Amino acid sequence: MNDAAIDYAGVFQCLPGMVALLTPELVYADANEEFLRSSGRSREQVVGRHLFDVFPDNPHDSEASGMRNLSASLERVLKTGERDTMALQRYDVESSERPGVWDERYWSPVNAPVLGPDGKVVLLVHRVEEVTELIRARGGTSGNRGRVLEAELYTRARELQELNERLRRAHAREREVALALQEAMLPAHRQAGHHHAAVRYRPAVGALNVCGDWYDLVDLVGGNRISVAVGDVVGHGLSAACAMGQLRSALSAASRVADGPARALGVLDRYAHVVDGAESATAVTTFIDFDERTVTYSSAGHPPPVLVHADGRVEFLDQATDPPLDACAGPAPRPQARSEYAAGAVLVLYTDGLIERRREDIDTGLARLADALGRHRAAGPEALADAVLLELLPPGGATDDTALVIVQL
Template identity: 80%
Template sequence: MADAGIDYAAVFRTLPSMVALLTPQLVYADANEEFLHMSGRTREQLIGRYLFDVFPDNPNDATATGMRDLAASLLRVAATGERDAMALQRYDVESVEQPGQWEERFWSPINAPVHGPDGKVVLLVHRVEDVTELIRARGGPSGSWARVLEAELYTRARELQEVNERLRQSHAREREVALALQKAMLPAPRQLGHHRAAVRYRPAVGSLNVCGDWYDMVDLVGGGNRIGVAVGDVVGHGLEAAGVMGQLRSALTAASRVADGPAQALDVLGRYAHVVDGAESATAVTTFIDFDHHTLTYSSAGHPPPALVHADGRVEFLDQATDPPLDAHPDPIPRPQADTTFTDGAAVVLYTDGLIERRGEDIDTGLDRLATSLVRHKDADPETLADAVLHELLPPGGATDDTALIIVRL
């Protein structure tokens, strides 16, 4: 097929269904001939213009919400990177030749994202099936049937929209409660001691996929200037994930205070996770930092590697002691650990996968993106560095997975 020389632009123009391309800001970038024909718009009246400038909702009819519903769907696709099939929608389309005159249309839309090389949504595909003639057929013996069908379909569409709205409100309430619980269980910045550190938590956008990520920083016993720094991620979402997260974080905090090293702390946590419902496949990484001897010892249970930013700008990913996630083995086995050294002015960065992973993208791409950002801002204080990393790595509309981040200046 690669040798066939297919003219995809020509294919797009002649598709039998209405198809338009919009930017994530809801500006029309292109449209095929069928879309122009069925919408009654020329290319000049469409391309480069904002959705509501071309197709506003009918100001004379409070029930005309088709365009607002469409905009909500498109913005949801732009934020989540996932396709959205809408229920049958009624649209009032204003006549170009007779401004102020509105024609009732019935369209069934599907919206899908187009991802760029960096995994971000760069375009929105808006495909429409026009079923107006089917629903509003006039004349002949089919007229009464068409009116019944119109009423039935429109009623079902409205009922579906009401159900979706109730579900959305229910999800929003659970999300709010879960986030409040998450905030209550995570340590506040003022609890992180005298070390120069910054912590951030960013919930997922447009979904309940939140509250499974956590971070922690604890003073270690046994003498010396030592701390333990950890992050983790619980599979799941909502209140259940927040509850499991709190249990695992507390257990690792307690284990770290008395463990000989991070591997032993994760051994204890793995055994505890084995009896906690919902802890299956949870991941965690913990580091023990000895400021007196300038050493950092670490161990990972299936978690993305911490990044050590050396004072000279070199970024070292701590990936030499990685094991399967917590509770991955029926009988827990001792986990590995490794150590490295640092000099004054270095920084260690721990994070969860929402920071680096993108749909359809290799994880190494995300790690490279993180390393580039850390080098660019290596001399910044932890608070500034944390803000810069989130700004440069998270999508403009937010990620579809929650993100925890902790940075400690060494």
Template identity: 75%
Template sequence: MNRPVIDYQAVFQALPGPVALLTPELVYADANAEFLSMSGRTRGQVVGRYLFDVFPDNPNDRGATGMRNLYASLRRVVDTGERDSMALQRYDVEDPERLGVWQERYWSPVNVPVLAPDGSVALLLHRVEEVTELIRARGARGGERAPVLETELYTRARELQEVNERLRQAHAREREVALHLQRAMLPAPRPLGHHRAAVRYRPAVGALNVCGDWYDLADLPDGNRTVVAVGDVVGHGLRAAGVMGQLRSALSAASRVADGPAQALEVLGLYARSVDGAESATAVSVFIDWTGRTLTYSSAGHPPPALRHPDGTVTFLDQATDPPLGARPEHVPGPQAQTAFADGSALVLYTDGLIERRREDIDTGLLRLADSLARHGTTDPDTLGDALLTDLIPPSGLTDDTALIVVRL
């Protein structure tokens, strides 16, 4: 059965509610018939013009806040990629046929991001519900209470807007602290002896760049081995960043004295039991032996690392997997496996945001990763890391945080 061809422009114009599309610079890109009818403007008076040139604040009302509140909401959507439902706004509109005459209007706007393939905000969908007639009708039934009712509604709207602004400021402060914590706790990529590695770190769309994923890579004291690890803490924000930092530091320290990755993850699993917020956290660790040309690895509930061989074939290191950290009711030694590698191979560690998609089996994501690795005939870490992100990040952006490490072997 052939699927019908959908004319989305016709659908947009037929929407029963007032809707407009704005660019991130707040210039009207389009407006449907209901929006034009509600606002009393023609298409030529709206499209291509700056929002607040079309609808400025009433200069005769010193207490007017509609423009300022709407601007703050729209900028918040552009900055965060998250929708914003505004409290009831009094936003007077100038009569287009009688300049200088302002009509008192009450609007309830919702602003929604329209995302580009790279996850950035390409457009803003601005939907407006006008409730002016409802307020007037209630006021008419109340007789002398009409002015009181309008004042009460407007005051309540102002109070709700102030609460939203305080919440936004608190969220912004949390984001700033969490970002600082991340930068302090995650190591800057550095040379591993004479070996090359690349790190890529991408937040989920709407996560405000604050992630619970982490990575670590360092040469061990014996001079012949390098440890590479990635992990994933459930959640976002300051709490996840704090847990992430604790687990990364603990594994980094354990790896420097452990016999191998299984023992290091055992220590981390025991430690995780005492850390609030570490429940269901996962991690994988690989010890690279440069002299023996072997990879020794162990996983605690984490997706398997991938090894790209010089001939383009791909092997997943999936023979030593345990449940997530601290999940076993009793402590038992963790699994560990070893495999050889040839010069010119590439080792890839990642978190689940790179491969997992909603309503999709994880094996599909692993096959997608293997196909991308096989197609790219390079083991240069920076080039390969960028290629993997280009291939595997969906057009709508990541729905989960992603850390990625590529090491040339």
């Protein structure tokens, strides 16, 4: 049977569990028959209305938290594009037959995204398991046991929610420390020799998603030269930020004494072998010679820098790419390549948070970057950096850190 022969609308209505579809504004787009039956609502009372207009909190319960918890879960799905499973919830529902009378209900919700072609959330699948009957007593001598079980489960659900909140606060504190560490180590100056450079760093959304992205600009000894580098440490949180700081410092020192970017990355490769959390980190470094008008580069598994020429041609510097740091059994020479440019060109280095999206080929992100750079290349480094971030990053923020460096050549 092919897809054309399947009535998906009919399948949706016949699903045995309670399932509803919500828009990103939390308005009901549809609900299956089981959802309407179990909630005691008609289709006209649900579809086209806001979720919390249909199911508000019980106004007679000062401790009601179902609406707040459900809203937080749905917002997480919208921001991250990932499924979210909620703890057991008590969410009272007003009786459709007796207005003003609220039925005590227990729900186990799961919320999942439906993504559009651009990777953005276009619908939310809101699935609810009705577990009230498992908690309530079923009459007779089981009444007391049922009330005890109900109280215990409700207490455990409250305790779990409090534990989740404490964990959220702890992760938020770790995020703040990691961000402060990153900001302290990343250079704030925007002057690269006598040439202007724009630098941007955007942390990932979510309390757990601080990553190890970094950038660096170094004045080189001899001639009118600088080194510009970016890198990305695998992992999240404070440990990734610490590893990032060590690698950045090591590459900065190596670049000052190495005769080229390949040698500098070779030194960093050996150093990464003894740094906890540095395995499989990526980095790319460029040596810019403003007198000779050349960019020499070498990459350790990192997305390629972009050279936007004065005539509008966009060139990806991808002719010297090797595996990530500490990925090989032993030290081996790194490749390097060189590209020439004319006055008025722009060099762009970035981390993968700028171009990578879930369920999307990386070439799509690279093409999007090339298009934005080509259209805004004459704007100057600062305006160009702002335009690129505005066009390429999702409106709610990316789930990975993003570092961006733009140098006017």
